Amino acid sequence: MSRSDLYARFYEIIQKIPYGRVATYGQIAEMAGFPGYARQVGYALNASPGDLDLPWHRVINARGMISIKSGGPYANVQRLLLEAEGIEFDQKNRLSLKKYRWDPEISRGS
DNA sequence: GCAGTGACTAGTA
């Protein structure tokens, strides 16, 4: 299993996250068949080329917060993109995983 | 090969 295969697997899962929904790093790693690889999911996104049309902004940490180091150019972009999809943040910049977390078992069909 | 690092997490206090 090469690095690019691993990353490609993560991208594959991330592209399935529906509009207006989010998934955690650990969740994506697990769905890709690599439980415990949460950090690598983040790393894969950091290294992802921009031309993949990947909904990277729908990937957040297990606490429902944006994990990009504040001060970076993308931290604020992610929040704006999520809000544009109807996702609301509370006063602590945290969103409700209960409401917005992508559950493929429930969202199947359509 | 070793040591430090990080878009992570689950535990513990």
Added chain:
DNA sequence: ATACTAGCCACTG
């Protein structure tokens, strides 16, 4: 609820 710790594992120097 918040803060800190210890695992985690690929990447980098």
